[in-house]
Amino acid sequence: MNILTFDIEDWYNVDFVTQDFNWDKYEVRIYNGVDRILERLERDKITATFFCLGWLAEKHPNIIKRIDKLGHHIGCHSYQHQLAFRFTPEEFRLDTEKAKKLIEDAIGKEINAFRAPGFSITKNNLWALDILIQLGFKYDCSLFPAKHDYGGYPDYGTVGPSILKLPSGFIKEFPINFHQILGKNLVFSGGGFFRLFPYWLIKRWSENSKYLMTYFHPRDFDPDQPIFESQKGFRKFKSYVGLKNSFSKFNQYLDDFEFIDIEKADTLVNWDKIKSLEVNFE
Numbered sequence: 001m002n003i004l005t006f007d008i009e010d011w012y013n014v015d016f017v018t019q020d021f022n023w024d025k026y027e028v029r030i031y032n033g034v035d036r037i038l039e040r041l042e043r044d045k046i047t048a049t050f051f052c053l054g055w056l057a058e059k060h061p062n063i064i065k066r067i068d069k070l071g072h073h074i075g076c077h078s079y080q081h082q083l084a085f086r087f088t089p090e091e092f093r094l095d096t097e098k099a100k101k102l103i104e105d106a107i108g109k110e111i112n113a114f115r116a117p118g119f120s121i122t123k124n125n126l127w128a129l130d131i132l133i134q135l136g137f138k139y140d141c142s143l144f145p146a147k148h149d150y151g152g153y154p155d156y157g158t159v160g161p162s163i164l165k166l167p168s169g170f171i172k173e174f175p176i177n178f179h180q181i182l183g184k185n186l187v188f189s190g191g192g193f194f195r196l197f198p199y200w201l202i203k204r205w206s207e208n209s210k211y212l213m214t215y216f217h218p219r220d221f222d223p224d225q226p227i228f229e230s231q232k233g234f235r236k237f238k239s240y241v242g243l244k245n246s247f248s249k250f251n252q253y254l255d256d257f258e259f260i261d262i263e264k265a266d267t268l269v270n271w272d273k274i275k276s277l278e279v280n281f282e
């Protein structure tokens, strides 16, 4: 099962660069970035899940409307890309509620899927999943099912969909997948590592994955984006490596593999056979 998802955020909507959220000063590149993706998907009638920032729904609602009109599945990617584990439970609830409402107002319908920025629901803030259930979300895609720089959730146990049981009910989890190399868990199906590694390797790792969860951003395909000089070292390298060829690589990826969105994936998973996981948190 290969799932196609995008995180809809502009090149400057990244909270690890700066904690300054005065974003109106930056050049808006998201319209072209999203159009490029939508045109490609239209060509082969592929539908995907688009996790959108509430901030974008507030400032540029037409982008979200356009994605929705083409029949894609819309999800929520927080209000302004703050990592979930930086919030208290109450702050997380307010942020998510605000973003959800802005996106729903833009498209005129309820949304049911969530992805936290940077896989930031970890073993240390699993309460966030309970809040998502309370807010009416059916699907979560925030978990990194192994050890990760931010903590991840190694107890998850498998790399594939699961039903997570929490005090407020349950939620269907579609985590990210990874490839293990030299003891490191590399996420290759999106972002920096998709751009960094040669396509034949991405293809081979993808063929060896029974479950593939991609995550692309419009900026992954934009070689002309301005560069944040304040980024340093590997972080900077990872942000800007391989931008020139990434869109043709992405095109090839869509040619070589069949992709579906999360709602479609939900109908294909045999949930009776999937182990559910009791999630405990403090």
Ligand SMILES: [Zn+2]
Pocket: 007, 009, 077, 081, 117, 118
């Ligand atoms: Zn993001």
